[in-house]
Amino acid sequence: MITTKIGRDFTYRLEDLITNFNCYIEYFNNNVPFKNDQFEAHAETIRLRGKHDRAIKAIENREYVQSLYKTLIAWRIGSRGSKLLGFPDFHEAILSCRDSIDEIEQWTLDSFEDGDSGSIFSLSWNLIDGLKIVNNEAKLVPCTKALHHILPQLFVPIDRKYTQAFFMLYNPQFQYEQRKRFNFMFRTFIKINRYVKPSKYVGKNWHTSPTKVIDNAIIGFCNAKGYSGEKFK
Numbered sequence: 001m002i003t004t005k006i007g008r009d010f011t012y013r014l015e016d017l018i019t020n021f022n023c024y025i026e027y028f029n030n031n032v033p034f035k036n037d038q039f040e041a042h043a044e045t046i047r048l049r050g051k052h053d054r055a056i057k058a059i060e061n062r063e064y065v066q067s068l069y070k071t072l073i074a075w076r077i078g079s080r081g082s083k084l085l086g087f088p089d090f091h092e093a094i095l096s097c098r099d100s101i102d103e104i105e106q107w108t109l110d111s112f113e114d115g116d117s118g119s120i121f122s123l124s125w126n127l128i129d130g131l132k133i134v135n136n137e138a139k140l141v142p143c144t145k146a147l148h149h150i151l152p153q154l155f156v157p158i159d160r161k162y163t164q165a166f167f168m169l170y171n172p173q174f175q176y177e178q179r180k181r182f183n184f185m186f187r188t189f190i191k192i193n194r195y196v197k198p199s200k201y202v203g204k205n206w207h208t209s210p211t212k213v214i215d216n217a218i219i220g221f222c223n224a225k226g227y228s229g230e231k232f233k
Contacts, residue, residue, distance in 0.1 A: 013168070028220030059150060077145060077146075144157050162228060
């Protein structure tokens with residue numbers, strides 16, 4: 001049941017999200033904050049990704065990468081703080097990470113138990129840090145959004161409006177402590193996945209993968225609670 005209680009303790013927020021996960025998914029379904037073009041681009045990219053049994057085959061396919069590029073633009077990457085590379089350089093940047101992508105593809109959020117995610121966290125962060133698809137140092141948002149479409153069973157897309165608000169991060173923390181904050185987020189996503197089994201929600205509309213379901217619930221949570229766009233000074 002959704003309440004109007006404003007929790008300033010992250011433990012409260014996490015417990016609330018897990019306990020009432022279905023309610024926040026329903027709230028998201030009834031109050032989708034995104035435009036049709038954003039969904040259509042996303043859904044097409046996920047569809048094209050599904051045609052390839054391995055990520056490295058997908059990123060070598062020009063049609064898929066063009067769709068990914070279109071999706072990132074629709075998701076407003078390159079229109080604000082991030083400066084998205086032109087398409088040829090964008091594609092080359094992704095291809096330059098093919099070995100890291102191939103190495104990490106065996107992992108999903110279902111792969112982990114408590115305390116055993118250290119090695120995959122390092123691989124995940126190194127991939128984010130090495131994926132030079134934008135001309136700026138802060139890569140957490142653009143790179144997790146890109147990797148979400150390349151490895152949708154592992155990467156939850158992260159943004160400032162909802163993810164930053166849910167995790168109660170001050171702007172400097174989110175901007176300048178990205179490795180540290182990603183570590184905590186990554187472990188939290190694993191915990192959410194373990195308790196709520198988001199794969200059971202996958203299917204219609206925006207629920208295109210377990211990681212997107214988690215993102216959708218966080219969005220629903222933030223909007224239901226009035227946390228959307230919340231900024232800590």
